[in-house]
Amino acid sequence: MTIETTTGGVLVLILMMTVVTLATRFGGVFIMSFVRISPRIESFINTMASSVLIAIIVPMAFGGDAGAIAALSVxxxxxxxxxxxxxxxxxxxxxxxxxxxxF
Structure with missing residues (x-):
């Protein structure tokens, strides 16, 4: 599969990414409408947000440049x-x- 870098190809890619993003966001809300939110599930959802943030920050702390380390520290x-x-x-x-x- 080749990706066209013309204006039309780029617009098609942006449209495809938009559709996928909206489908995942609305799909998650739709699926969760069938789930009863118990204290255990609520705890999982709250913890999941923190774990995603940590998964993004930790590699930056160990492999980032001086600016990234300064930003994290400050x-x-x-x-x-x-x-x-x-x-x-x-x-x-x-x-x-x-x-x-x-620097």
Missing amino acids: TAITVLLLKKPLPAIAAGILAAAIVRYM
Whole structure:
């Protein structure tokens, strides 16, 4: 299978990705409408979100550049101090930008 890089080919790819994304999102909601949410299932759903985030962050912490490590460190420290995620994320982005600009 070849992928056309013309304007029409790119638009077809974007349309295909849109359809797949919508199908998975709506499909998940549709399937979960048949499941009774017990405390055990609710705990699984809450824990799953954290495990996905950790699966993304840990490889970056061990294999990332100085900017990634600075962003993770500053974000972790800021969220522990302020107990608010949005300022911590902003501080992490700023730290990564500064480190990458300087080095």
